[in-house]
Amino acid sequence: MSVASSQHLTTAHAVSVLGKDAGSVPLLDVNRQYQALRAELDKAISSVCESGRFVLGPECDELEKNVAAYCQAPHAVACASGSDALLLALMACDIGPGDEVLMPSFTFFATASAAWRLGAKPVFVDIDPATFNLNPELLEGLITPHTKAILPVHLFGQCADMPSVMAVAKRHGIFVVEDAAQAIGAEWEGRRAGSFGAVGCFSFYPTKNLGGFGDGGMMTATGSGLESRLRLLRAHGMQPRYCHHVVGINSRLDTLQAAVLNVKLRFLEDWIKRRQANAARYDELFAKARLTDFVSLPVADKRGRHVWNQYTIRVPDGRRDTLRAYLGERNIGTEIYYPIPLHLQQCFAPLGYEPGSLPETERAAEEVLALPIFPELTAEEQRTVVTAIAAFYGIERKL
Ligand SMILES: *Cc1c(COP(=O)(O)O)cnc(C)c1O
Helix, strand or coil, X not given: CCCCCCCCCCHHHHHHCCCCCCCCECCCCHHHHHHHHHHHHHHHHHHHHHHCCCECCHHHHHHHHHHHHHCCCCEEEEECCHHHHHHHHHHHCCCCCCCEXXXXXXXXXXXXXXXXXXXXXXXXXXXXXXXXXXXXXXCHHHCCCCEEEECCECHHHCCCCHHHHHHHHHHHCCEEEEECCCCCCCEEXXXXXXXXXXXXXXXXXXXXXXXXXXXXXXXXXXXXXXXXHHHHHCECCECCCCCECCCCCECCCXXXXXXXXXXXXXXXXXXXXXXXXXHHHHHHHHHHCCCCCCCECCCCCCCEECCCCCEXXXXXXXXXXXXXXXXXXXXXXXXXXXXXXXXXXXXXXXXXXXXXXXXXXXXXXHHEEEECCCCCCCHHHHHHHHHHHHHHCCCCCCC
């Protein structure tokens, strides 16, 4: 099963996924998960085909209940993608022209485009270099009378420091919308991602920890007022049929995706444990290879539960791209999340950010390299990855 070319997973990766050559390691192999659950998934899919209820069918209601329970949130509303979840969340909070939304620049594009598309202004916050997440100490200094929301991102599967974010928001009476696209199941002090802010936004894009067979998204909501607004907005603001009091969008979830995701959700905890085990194994292998003098390993904050959507190392001294090319020649899949911070994207030039304005974000963009971490990755494959990185640095060592 290959995944269409996209921002996260290129066709080249999908091909390398097939792992034809010995010693090659894909960044992600979605096929291994499909083969393991094939009978159950095929059954769930054909049952939707039989039912003929292809959009927002009963499996979608079931998925909403399952995800709400899993995320410790009182409500959940399904939609067509993580990007739409962010857009709908900001629409539900009445964000519009003249409003400012505080968010990291070191994130996927959809975080900022959601605010921009509503005519609001993304205001970028630099990151904590240890966790790559928004630095909450910088928030206070960026609040203006126009600030209407904070949009923290739980990057790579680790929660932002939510108690600090919530405290600032409470002090100023502004909304918090969580971009939890990479972090379903992540926790901070025992609370799950998506259960802190007014709305939590999730993605079921195939590279996420809970990935569908296409696009899909979910919004968790803390209040029933917001929940019904999200329901209204995802279906053209129509209530009852052909009556429109507000202008919404078309962002419904396909029943086929929900059926697949209901099956997969039962395995999510197991997959998270395997991702955590893989992260721990990388930590050991990097230490054993004495590579920690050359690259920095990702930091999991003790207050949280990291779900390792990505295992992102830092490669300093301008050597990241040469290391990546070296691994690519050996058919080892890696990715750079994200090479150009959002404040320096051409489309956001009107916001007036200059290079140097967010130093930690810009340094991260030059140094980060994501390694394969998916649940079905084998110990042997991890040894191959670390052995190759060691060889790049001239270290020959049996791992
Ligand atoms: C994947 C992702 C999104 C967008 O989700 P889609 O389902 O691909 O639209 C938004 N924010 C972050 C941080 C993501 O990783």
